Amino acid sequence: MRYLPLTPADRAEMLGVIGVDSIDDLFADVPVAARKAELFDLPRHAGEMEVERHLQALAAKNRPAGAGPFFCGAGAYKHHVPATVDHIIQRSEFLTSYTPYQPEIAQGTLQVLFEFQTQVAALTGLEVANASMYDGSTGCAEAVMMAQRVTRRKKAVLSGGLHPHYAAVTQTIAHAEGMDITRLPVAIDAEAAVIAAITPETACVVVQTPNVFGVVTDVSKIAEAAHAAGALMIVVTTEAVSFGLLKSPGEMGADIAVAEGQSIGVGLSYGGPYVGLFACREKFVRQMPGRLCGETVDAEGRRGFVLTLSTREQHIRREKATSNICTNSGLCALAFTIHLSLLGERGLRDLAAINHAKARQLRDALAAVPGVEILTPRFFNEFAVRVPGGAAQAVEALLGDGIVAGVPFSRLDPKAGLDDVLLVAATETTTDADIAAFAQALKGRTL
Amino acid sequence: MTMLNVGRPTQPQTAVPVAHASLTGARGLLQDEALIFELGGWDKTGVDLEPAALDASDLAGLTREAPIGLPGLSEPEAMRHYVRLSQKNHAIDLALYPLGSCTMKHNPRLNEKMARLPGFADLHPLAPISTAQGALQLMDELAHWLKTMTAMPAVALSPKAGAHGELCGLLTIKAAHEAKGQGHRRLVLVPTSAHGTNPATAAFVGYDVAEIAQTEDGRVDLADLEAKLTPDVAAIMVTNPNTCGLFERDVIEIGRLTHAVGAYFYCDGANFNAIVGRVRPGDLGVDAMHINLHKTFSTPHGGGGPGAGPVVLSEALAPYAPAPWVVSGPDGFKLVEETIDEAAAGFGRMVAFQGQMGMFVRAYAYMLSHGTDGLRQVAEDAVLNANYVKARLSGVMSPAFPDGPCMHEALFDDSWLEGTDITTLDFAKAMIDEGFHPMTMYFPLVVHGAMLIEPTETESKQELDRFCDALIALAHAAKAGDVDRFKGAPYLAPLRRLDETLAARKPKLTWRPEPTTVAPAPLAAE
Numbered sequence: 001m002r003y004l005p006l007t008p009a010d011r012a013e014m015l016g017v018i019g020v021d022s023i024d025d026l027f028a029d030v031p032v033a034a035r036k037a038e039l040f041d042l043p044r045h046a047g048e049m050e051v052e053r054h055l056q057a058l059a060a061k062n063r064p065a066g067a068g069p070f071f072c073g074a075g076a077y078k079h080h081v082p083a084t085v086d087h088i089i090q091r092s093e094f095l096t097s098y099t100p101y102q103p104e105i106a107q108g109t110l111q112v113l114f115e116f117q118t119q120v121a122a123l124t125g126l127e128v129a130n131a132s133m134y135d136g137s138t139g140c141a142e143a144v145m146m147a148q149r150v151t152r153r154k155k156a157v158l159s160g161g162l163h164p165h166y167a168a169v170t171q172t173i174a175h176a177e178g179m180d181i182t183r184l185p186v187a188i189d190a191e192a193a194v195i196a197a198i199t200p201e202t203a204c205v206v207v208q209t210p211n212v213f214g215v216v217t218d219v220s221k222i223a224e225a226a227h228a229a230g231a232l233m234i235v236v237t238t239e240a241v242s243f244g245l246l247k248s249p250g251e252m253g254a255d256i257a258v259a260e261g262q263s264i265g266v267g268l269s270y271g272g273p274y275v276g277l278f279a280c281r282e283k284f285v286r287q288m289p290g291r292l293c294g295e296t297v298d299a300e301g302r303r304g305f306v307l308t309l310s311t312r313e314q315h316i317r318r319e320k321a322t323s324n325i326c327t328n329s330g331l332c333a334l335a336f337t338i339h340l341s342l343l344g345e346r347g348l349r350d351l352a353a354i355n356h357a358k359a360r361q362l363r364d365a366l367a368a369v370p371g372v373e374i375l376t377p378r379f380f381n382e383f384a385v386r387v388p389g390g391a392a393q394a395v396e397a398l399l400g401d402g403i404v405a406g407v408p409f410s411r412l413d414p415k416a417g418l419d420d421v422l423l424v425a426a427t428e429t430t431t432d433a434d435i436a437a438f439a440q441a442l443k444g445r446t447l
Numbered sequence: 448m449t450m451l452n453v454g455r456p457t458q459p460q461t462a463v464p465v466a467h468a469s470l471t472g473a474r475g476l477l478q479d480e481a482l483i484f485e486l487g488g489w490d491k492t493g494v495d496l497e498p499a500a501l502d503a504s505d506l507a508g509l510t511r512e513a514p515i516g517l518p519g520l521s522e523p524e525a526m527r528h529y530v531r532l533s534q535k536n537h538a539i540d541l542a543l544y545p546l547g548s549c550t551m552k553h554n555p556r557l558n559e560k561m562a563r564l565p566g567f568a569d570l571h572p573l574a575p576i577s578t579a580q581g582a583l584q585l586m587d588e589l590a591h592w593l594k595t596m597t598a599m600p601a602v603a604l605s606p607k608a609g610a611h612g613e614l615c616g617l618l619t620i621k622a623a624h625e626a627k628g629q630g631h632r633r634l635v636l637v638p639t640s641a642h643g644t645n646p647a648t649a650a651f652v653g654y655d656v657a658e659i660a661q662t663e664d665g666r667v668d669l670a671d672l673e674a675k676l677t678p679d680v681a682a683i684m685v686t687n688p689n690t691c692g693l694f695e696r697d698v699i700e701i702g703r704l705t706h707a708v709g710a711y712f713y714c715d716g717a718n719f720n721a722i723v724g725r726v727r728p729g730d731l732g733v734d735a736m737h738i739n740l741h742k743t744f745s746t747p748h749g750g751g752g753p754g755a756g757p758v759v760l761s762e763a764l765a766p767y768a769p770a771p772w773v774v775s776g777p778d779g780f781k782l783v784e785e786t787i788d789e790a791a792a793g794f795g796r797m798v799a800f801q802g803q804m805g806m807f808v809r810a811y812a813y814m815l816s817h818g819t820d821g822l823r824q825v826a827e828d829a830v831l832n833a834n835y836v837k838a839r840l841s842g843v844m845s846p847a848f849p850d851g852p853c854m855h856e857a858l859f860d861d862s863w864l865e866g867t868d869i870t871t872l873d874f875a876k877a878m879i880d881e882g883f884h885p886m887t888m889y890f891p892l893v894v895h896g897a898m899l900i901e902p903t904e905t906e907s908k909q910e911l912d913r914f915c916d917a918l919i920a921l922a923h924a925a926k927a928g929d930v931d932r933f934k935g936a937p938y939l940a941p942l943r944r945l946d947e948t949l950a951a952r953k954p955k956l957t958w959r960p961e962p963t964t965v966a967p968a969p970l971a972a973e
Contacts (some may be wrong), residue, residue, distance in 0.1 A: 001816075001821045002816070003553055003745075003821075003904075004821070004824055004828055004904060005908075005910075006828050006904075006907065006908060010907075010908040013908070014834075014835040014908065018831075018834045018838045018852075019838070020834075020852070023827045023831060025852065026830050027694075027726075029694035029695075029696045029852070030694055030722070030726055031698065033730065034699065035725070036726065036727065039724075040595050040724065040727075041819075042592060042596070043818050044820045044821075045816065045817055045820055046816060046818060051561070051815045051816050052557065052560075055808065055811070055815075056564060057581075058581035058582075058584055058585050059565070060566055060581065061581030061584065062566035062574075062578060062579050062582050063574065063578035063579075064565040064566055065570065066569050067565075070571070074573055075572075075573075075800070076571055076572050076573070078571065082493070082522070084522055084525060084526055086563075087526075089749075090559060091529075092539075092541065093533035093534060093535075093536040093537075093538045094529075094536065095538075095559075095749055096539040097748065097750045098546055098549055098750070098884075099751035100750065100751065102537070102875070102884060104879055104937050104940035104943065104944065105537040106535070107535035107536070108535040109536055111532050112529070114482070115482060115483050118484060119517060121957045128956045129956075132752070134608060134611060135798060136799065137799035138611070138797075165796060166799060168795055169799065172618065172769070172795030173618075173651075175795075176618055176621060176652040177651060177652060178653050217509075243515070244511075244515070245501075245510055245511065246509055246510060246511060247509055247510065247511050260799075267568045267805075268569055268570055268572065269570070270571070270572050270579065270800070270801060271799070271800025271804055272572075272800060272801070272802055272803040272804055273607070273752070273753030273803045292954070293956070294951070294956050295956075296946045296949045296950035297949065298942040298946070299943035299944045300943050302942060302943075305945075306945050306947050306950045308951050309951055313643075314610070314643040314644050314647035315642075315890075318643045318647055318656075319656040323647070323651065324644050324647035324648040324650075325611075326608065326609065326610045327608035327748075327751060327753070327754040328608075328751055328752040328753075329751075329752045329753045330752045330753070331751075332749075332752070332753055334749070338525060340517060341483050341518070341519065341520050342492070342493035342525050343492060343493070343494055344488070344489070344490075344491055344493070344518055344520065345489055345490070345515055345517040345518070345519060347492035347494045350492075350496045350499070353498075353501040354498075354499040356499075356501070356503065356506075357501070360505070378505050378506055395575055396575070399575060404578065407573045414785055415787070428496065
């Protein structure tokens, strides 16, 4: 077998050094009842060609986003990733290293994490960021748990514009810990309703901008109301490119910002692996979940980086840790950092401007289709439209024209009663021809 | 072409001083590399984007005014920056990486290639189900392999890492207890040798944690377990093979006792590599176990992630699994995404979307490559390699549990260093100078000065011998009083020992411009 270097002669010699007769002697502690002498009922080993053939056949049954006009967003976005990014993350020294527990031989990973943390802090307008979470949704749940630790209160208010998966993850995890989570009714422009739900017992409010319907909101007023009640303001963003155009969470009074970083450097990959961005005000840093990389010096006074403040973490604090997270999303954080280094300030602003322009172009094209109603008043690169006859039906019909029209809101939340709402996104990868084809096909259907 | 050597010396002419320092901070091929914030230009970019006329008239008052503070690099600069940084990392592709409990094995590049097929890599998580049939089929086939290898009837694929899998397992257990009117159970029992994630996870979902004592021979103390198994206990969490690298001989009895009081048996599957293909957790009475695809099934660790932690579940727990999951029917594969209707008992959702598809592809490529026969060989070679290391090093180091075989990792304590003034940490740092990544240190907590060595099955006998020879030489040096070799180590790494106390006392977690640095000017309007 190509991944196993030992030869039969090696094995025999090694058993001799150990002083046993057979490999079975090394498994002597396994109860007799649990020893399996025979192979399991699964295929036997296969060469590279055979494996490749099987997986290529499976891949061929999927339609990649790049195969034609494509308008899905809703928490994951199709963006162009420079070839350099994928090359660097496949370097052995990044790909096949472990968590940097031995900093003297992990400065590559550690310096990247320090750059990542600084970039995330800059994007979110907050003072500190951690070395990544699994993704945006789990980061959102962790933020709510963190607010509970900071405020010692047990209630959280989730805006009705929060991505339904994020709300579900947060409810699942925070509820288990004994928190009382209020998810406000789903509505397209729902953010103002959050203020009325704040009480003196509220630990935090969670508001997404742009929200799941694409609505961009200045959360400053909500943050003021939250702070007046002693609650924390958590701002969630699922489209990280929007940081290149919109006010940062920190500027609007966020105490914790959580974002999905997939748009920058990380592919779609059917939902993962992605990278959660997590930033907060410096005064809360000791309640943060996850790994933190910090600057220090070595024995000769040279600058270096280490994992730090680990007394918050599970491997030191065990049941008193701020989170149970261990493995995070290091390689995706690296991809994010490389892509963002290539973009720089100017590139990110340009990219954001292009995304917004494409979405406006799409909005104008769809608005001209009779029967179609644009529902999102202010958006970045994604908005909601009402499609007569149902969004899922429209998506199904347009697939016949080779167009993936977007995400029916009912796919995310079948109980919301918004069956005719379609979420559509445009990015720099969207062409004029894509938009024209979409509008044309939709027109053919609604007429 | 041969290089002209006329007129230039072809041999070293003078002896090189031992402690030679460069004038620039570079060390030959190792560059002294600044941060991007010190290198990059505020108006520089490594991408060519077709400029768009920005009309943000819909977004009045909502746009960012001040600079973000992001430097850019051109493509050649970026390539060099990150390649230079990469060269400061140890990696499994470079040498043995014997981190116990971490299973640092070879990462086949076929897996990387397969994960990058556009049908997987460029597939949107909410793409219409009819356009993602291959992905769903892959998840279904992966699930079949995981269930067959563990003799468990169900699997939740979505957890994103081992600890996330633990969380999923305990939430499933909690939901099952609540459904049976047993929601009052507040306690989770965890052995003292457990991974830190176990008690952290139990606390994270609101359980109280009590520790189970360990016997002299490194296993769960059955008498102590039995005494603590009260009607309050919701679950026990046991790692098997455990973190001492030993198989829990009484595992079936542990399961029986646990079930007898109505509690569930959670198994931490971090060490599944030792038994894959040979032992099925379902035959041991396990109710839930996460499988770290980034350990046993070789998806790369990537400097700390991403991982994937699917959780296999027993019949009793299967109805409470979180959304989503794949079902197959006459019309192809479907994805159950909501805990309603047939999934109403499910406890909720662990993540947005479906989990770590990129890791599923890699792990499945690895499983197909090995097959059922190869995976059995994986466990056997992993255990053989660990026992070989244990046998070779036992002459100079002190194994924590000398009697009987270990499983996939060999555990030593620091009693053999007594009187040398050298600690486990010093010894580990000296290994760096010899070209090896240190083993896991000071874990498990139950063994003094623990050194936990997990070589994995992908090491050749030659590499194991090279490693053992190095450790034996170091051990002799330690016993011979060569203290400086250890106290000052590492000498030859990109950096010397780092001041972790300083880092924690005055945390500096982001780069900030020195007062003298000119702040970025606002960008000119396009």
